[in-house]
Amino acid sequence: MWETVIGLEIHVQLSTESKLFSSASTDFGADQNTQASVIDLAMPGVLPVLNKNAVDMAVKFGLAVDAKIARKSIFARKNYFYPDLPKGYQISQYELPIVFDGKLDIYVDGTKKSVGITRAHLEEDAGKSIHDLYEDESAIDLNRAGTPLIEIVSEPDMRSSREAVTYLKKIHSIVKSLGISDGNMQEGSFRCDANISLRRPGDEFGTRAEIKNINSFKFVESAINYEVIRQREILESGESVIQETRLYDPKKDETRPMRSKEEANDYRYFPDPDLLPVEISQEKIDKIKLTLPELPDDKKDRYKNNYGLKEDDAEILSLNSNLSTFFDESIKGSDSDPQLVANFILSELVGLCNKHNVDISVATIKPSHISQLMNYIVQGKISSKQAKDILNELWTGKLDIDEIIRSKNIEQVSDTGILMKEAQKILEKHPKEVQDYKNGKDKLMGFFVGQIMKEMKGKANPKVLNEILNKLLKE
Amino acid sequence: MNFKSVKEILTAIKNKDVSVIELTSNYLDKIKERDDELNCFVTLTEEFALNKARKIDEEIAKNKVRALSGLPIAQKDIFCTKNIKTSCGSKMLDNFVSPYNATVIEKLNNAGTIMLGKTNMDEFAMGSSNETSFYGPVKNPWDTEYVPGGSSGGSASAVAARISPCSTGTDTGGSIRQPASLCGICGLKPTYGRVSRYGMIAFASSLDQAGIFTTDALDAAILLKEMSGYDEKDSTSSSVEVPDYQSYCLSDTNHNYTVGIPEEFVKDLNDDVKKVFYDSVKVLEKVGCKIKTINLKYTSLGVSAYQVVAPAECSSNLSRFDGVRYGHRSDNSSDLENLYRESRSEGFGKEVKRRILVGTYALSAGYYDAYYLKAQKVRNLIANDFRDAFDQVDLIIGPTTPDKAFKIGEKMNDPIAMYLSDVYTVSTNLAGLPAMSIPMGFKENMPLGLQIIGNHFDEKNILKISHLYQQETDWHKREPGK
Structure with a gap:
């Protein structure tokens, strides 16, 4: 030994x-x-x-x-x-x-x-x-x-x-x-x-x-x-x-x-x-002494206490000042849970940086992009899976998120009016399944969602859709 | 055209009694006439001097007069001069043309002086006889078989021979005062930090100080004012205010100085020097000085401490002369180590090598405490000695050198004897004090100098007592061959 x-x-x-x-x-x-x-x-x-x-x-x-x-x-x-x-x-x-x-x-x-x-x-x-x-x-x-x-x-x-x-x-x-x-x-x-x-x-x-x-x-x-x-x-x-x-x-x-x-x-x-x-x-x-900025240990405490970040994530972020600066900037413009922002940066963005051997401080992706993506997830505009796809697009040099969403046609539909119409259409098409559901066959919910998603090429906001279906099937 | 002093020259120029170009040409002619024999100059800057002289004449015509307008001066070849060869008396820098001016040069140029040339010196200022120069020994104008002293031998000899009215020097252990003494002129080493060291090729940085040679004390006062002052390029330069030394010297105030004579400075003197010295003491008493016997008990350790500190610093200061960027580069270099060894072996003379070796040894691991640190302790003791002395007296005097000049070749093979001729001068460098040598008489037709040591930044009283002394004596007016 x-x-x-x-x-x-x-x-x-x-x-x-x-x-x-x-x-x-x-x-x-x-x-x-x-x-x-x-x-x-x-x-x-x-x-x-x-x-x-x-x-x-x-x-x-x-x-x-x-x-x-x-x-x-x-x-x-x-x-x-x-x-x-x-x-x-x-x-x-x-x-x-x-x-x-x-x-x-x-x-x-x-x-x-x-x-x-x-x-x-x-x-x-x-x-x-x-x-x-x-x-x-x-x-x-x-x-x-x-x-x-x-x-x-x-x-x-x-x-x-x-x-x-x-x-x-x-x-x-x-x-x-x-x-x-x-x-x-x-x-x-x-x-x-x-x-x-x-x-x-x-x-x-x-x-x-x-x-x-x-x-x-x-x-x-x-x-x-x-x-x-x-x-x-x-x-x-x-x-x-x-x-x-x-x-x-x-x-x-x-x-x-x-x-x-x-x-x-x-x-x-x-x-x-x-x-x-x-x-x-x-x-x-x-x-x-008065001019000293926030140091890594203070930063880590702030991440844990103010943002509720997990110990490990707070540690990793605080030890890399470029990364923590990026994180702090991203948080500023975001309505999302800071832990979700940290997750997204640490797993997705850092992954990309490592893969391409680029420091985050010089990456073309800016904190404002991350804030926007995180906000769109919160708003239900995109799914987190789609956010990853968009991130990859951003990495290639396209820097307008809305433009990417339009060109890829991946915007989620959260509009209740549209979703209501689509849901009604499907329910009318399948009266038997509706009856079975009402008789207690709960798992048919997945079937309805699947059918609507198929019709809408997967763009329906699943959360909103679920709410609408629940409401319709109770009637 | 026979001006007796800097003061006379400045007045004549200002009054347009003489044109600067006439004056400059006259000095250049004198140099050409005498210097084959004396070897005071390494480089004569004739064209530079004549151009500057014309420029100053134009200014004078427009009544623009600077502090030292038109004053010819010889610059020790240790000061970097832009676009002019700066050799430091060494083969190592025989091909070196400085890209910049030393602060001393810059200040004197701006004050309106005319540089006649660069003067010969012991190689890298290491020597007390001017025999270590790559350009051959300088001769003493009182008798050309004798050394002029060193290291600023060329500067001293030129002023003594009246082929330049004044000159600059540097003093690390006596290199201004000792040649001033042996050549029968005034040589002032100011307080460490009084004059910028920037652009003065370093020998021992903690001891080196630039100063001046003139024939009388008032001239030194005039020049010192223009050379002195804080320089942002030299961190060790001082911001202590620079007084108007000349008007201080000329003021009527009778200071009734208390002047100390250290027993250690006189106890071993030979009878001739002793007599000349005590004759000058009488003169000082006549002008109102009270004489007091004092003790500087560490005087005898000065040379030993100096011979550790100075070589130690020089061994490091001279490392830059490696044949890589400028200076001598050996043709016989096959690899890096060889390039260093051959370039330095060929470029440096014997005395420089000796000191580099001594200094390298003194700084080596295992010897540092025994030599360098010990020498620094002695240095502190010497400084304290002086501090205590200046609690009792205003100024300290003694002979500048133990004896008159020696013959060329006499001490070259006995470095210890050579080093010991600095016994009265080194301790002031170790303590950083100002001191001046002024002529006090002759022994066997060779001049002797009186050294006056002052407290830190008290050049003005050294100059004043010298001026008072020179009002009563004419030793400083004696010229060789007349």
Whole structure:
């Protein structure tokens, strides 16, 4: 019996307009090296000037995870040579990080677990080395160099890949809710290193391996699962795990050691003499506290208490800020039971998004579509089955629900006048069955409904039709 | 055309007694005549200077006068100058043309100065004799067999030789005051943070400070005002108000300064230097100063602490010179590691390499506490020492250097002896204090400097006492070869 011990280091790119120490833009996707100022290029003589917005964002994060905010924190230089690190050092925080001693509660299978957050510090991102652009040469793009990051370091408190992913998702949701990061994992705005070790329950921590730079929830889960099996096999064969840095290869679904050269570094940290200590007053902290938006835990409570959502659904929605924003917007314009709206979004829409690998925030289907569909169901205009069909149509790019209903001719008939006429017609056609029904053969109701539906090509509103038939057959 | 001071030049220009183009050409001619021998300049910016001179003349014609209109100046080649080669005295940057101006350059340009050229210096400001420059040693105009001091040797020698009326320098451990002393001119290192460091190629960021060379103290007062002030591009620059130093110096107020002489600054002096120094003390007493013996008990630890802090910071500051984006790149590089190793091995000189190695070692895991942290503690002790001293005295004086200039080549193979020549200057950098060296006499026909140290942001009183001293003496008026 082995216990898995996991700690995560999460790198979150902050969504400031300019870089951490220069005024160059941080927009993603610009032409190579067009967003690198003399400071980002580390020209001789340039000096860093701290972006105060980044500091405020880090404080916001700290407050959101019940952490302490350092009244004085210090930037340090982490020295190493690499072509995408123009200064030959990264400006980071070492001894005194801006945020420390926080915690986050996560729920796995309905059980609450508290994960400690050791620290979160500000640092600058490196540029990018591009090795596949030219045949014999490597290229460097310094647009990303100097982009602000917070690195969030957890305690080794997680015991399974599911806990790790839940924690990761919750951090993701928090930084998105706070508006301090776009959280875009494909573009590298949110990435994570996982430290994994195994031990016998009750023993000291085992030797850990660090898996670097994982950029999807799924990969984090797979990488940890792979690593757990790898380490278990090593330990069970009586050997020891080597402390090393590994990379996860999603194509082969395995982790591999990085070349030892890439990690053999003595970073020679020392306080950066170009920057003053960052001092934050209690007033400033209090002021920032007032700007905090609704956080995932508050959101979950609201969903449960105000909307009566089921625990699981409230949890799923609150952990994904794009999804919860979509849900909140859908609820706004809807007269339907919020649980039904949640069901529809979580099963139908999310299903479609997953199938097509599209994030809900960029889907062509908007919350207003969902509100309209849900309202039509309430009004009896369409059935929930038809709502699903319409959703599929919407996905293909047709965006007018009424138009779809018309063209597909799927509108339900709820008009009592029309239904009354159709019902009378059928009852007159079947006097014997009417008599049998009146004599107690209740199940003939289904027969009448079926006949009318057949006549009306299934468009009759079953609820209204039932009422009418009941009334007619009592006469 | 023989102006004695910056003040005279500015007045002559303002009164249209001389045109800026005449004046500029005259200085350029002097440089061309003397510099083959002295080697003060790495780059002569003749065309730039003449264009600017014409522009200023046009302004003067329209009676538009800036604070330093038409003043020729030599800029230490450590300041980045847009579209002009900025070498920092190193092969590493022999091909480097800066895309931007340092704040000091920007301010002096805007004040109307005419840059004559970029001056020679010890490589990356590491040296006390100007012998570590890639462009060869600078000569002392008092005797060309002697060093002018360093690292701002070119700037000091040019002003001493009167081929530039003033120049900029930088001072990390004495690099302005020591060459000023050895060349017989004024050299002012302001308080850390007084002048922006933006665009000044970093040696040791927590110690580096830009300053000036002039022949007299009033000139330094005039220039300091234009160079100083908060710069949003330098987080360590100060927003303390910049006074009008010149009018402060010229005001009649008699301050009756209490001046401290630290025992530690005089106890090991040789007789010649001691005599010259105490003669100058008499002059200070004559102008109303009270002299008091004080103690700066950690003085002897200054050089050691400095030789840990400065190399540590330099080892990190110089990492950017990697042959990747600009500067020297080796032709013999087959892979990345090789590119780094060869470019840096070829691009840096011996002294720079020595300091990078020392600094890298001092910051290494396992040694950090024993060296860097310990040195920072010593630094605090030294700063406290000064703080206590300034509770008792207004200013502190001593000789700037333990002795007169030494001969070229004399100390090149003895780095420790070279480092020890900074013993009286490094501690003010460690404490971030302002200090100035002014001429106080001669030993064997070579000049000696008097160092005046002030409290933080008290440049005005350093300048004032210097001015008072220079009213009574003519050491600052002596010119080499005359």
